[in-house]
Amino acid sequence: xxxxxxxxxxxxxxxxxxxxxxxxxxxxxxxxxxxxxxxxxxxxxxxxxxxxxxxxxxxxxxxxxxxxxxxxxxxxxxxxxxxxxxxxxxxxxxxxxxxxxxxxxxxxxxxxxx
Amino acid sequence: xxxxxxxxxxxxxxxxxxxxxxxxxxxxxxxxxxxxxxxxxxxxxxxxxxxxxxxxxxxxxxxxxxxxxxxxxxxxxxxxxxxxxxxxxxxxxxxxxxxxxxxxxxxxxxxxxx
Numbered sequence: 001x002x003x004x005x006x007x008x009x010x011x012x013x014x015x016x017x018x019x020x021x022x023x024x025x026x027x028x029x030x031x032x033x034x035x036x037x038x039x040x041x042x043x044x045x046x047x048x049x050x051x052x053x054x055x056x057x058x059x060x061x062x063x064x065x066x067x068x069x070x071x072x073x074x075x076x077x078x079x080x081x082x083x084x085x086x087x088x089x090x091x092x093x094x095x096x097x098x099x100x101x102x103x104x105x106x107x108x109x110x111x112x113x114x
Numbered sequence: 115x116x117x118x119x120x121x122x123x124x125x126x127x128x129x130x131x132x133x134x135x136x137x138x139x140x141x142x143x144x145x146x147x148x149x150x151x152x153x154x155x156x157x158x159x160x161x162x163x164x165x166x167x168x169x170x171x172x173x174x175x176x177x178x179x180x181x182x183x184x185x186x187x188x189x190x191x192x193x194x195x196x197x198x199x200x201x202x203x204x205x206x207x208x209x210x211x212x213x214x215x216x217x218x219x220x221x222x223x224x225x226x227x228x
Binding site (some may be wrong): 004033035037043044045046047050052076091093095100101102103104105106107 | 142148149154155156157158159160162170203205207209213214215216217218219220221
């Protein structure tokens with residue numbers, strides 16, 4: 001069974017600063033994908049970033065980047081230059097197996113302070 | 115690209131009634147997923163379709179739940195004899211067929227059981 005653990009229930013950051021959200025996962029698969037999704041108060045889940053397990057290079061998308069440590073099964077999200085619109089719940093998720101179902105962590109509530 | 119559409123946004127019903135939700139995926143996406151999300155938790159996988167074929171069902175999907183995707187386009191999720199524990203947000207997502215493609219989520223249908 002796949003598990004995804006997000007141990008920090010909430011975090012707060014000052015606008016324009018950098019914040020890192022932690023995630024660990026467990027899988028016996030050799031090949032898999034990892035994702036970070038954002039869920040603002042309007043509730044629609046939005047893809048933030050995707051990482052392929054066989055790629056050593058960390059994925060980046062504008063202000064968002066990941067630190068993927070495959071041996072440690074760690075997948076943290078760094079948000080640079082935080083903006084008020086970044087306030088949301090952030091979910092880490094893994095995708096394994098042919099059916100491509102996502103396994104989500106419990107999420108972390110991020111608040112960006114003006 | 116009009117995104118994933120779900121209807122209704124909110125459903126309130128009495129315990130014991132039947133409810134049906136609809137999901138319209140992104141038009142070129144042949145994979146469609148249903149997830150359930152309870153307050154403060156990450157989404158949990160319920161079932162998924164490749165075109166019109168339902169390829170996997172979670173054990174969370176009791177015999178009171180049924181999902182269809184008759185023509186490989188829109189999908190419906192029906193819950194019969196609703197119970198208090200069915201109160202949750204029901205999320206639909208779709209993706210292209212290649213493994214690892216990101217899933218795009220709809221706004222969800224919030225079910226409240228009185």
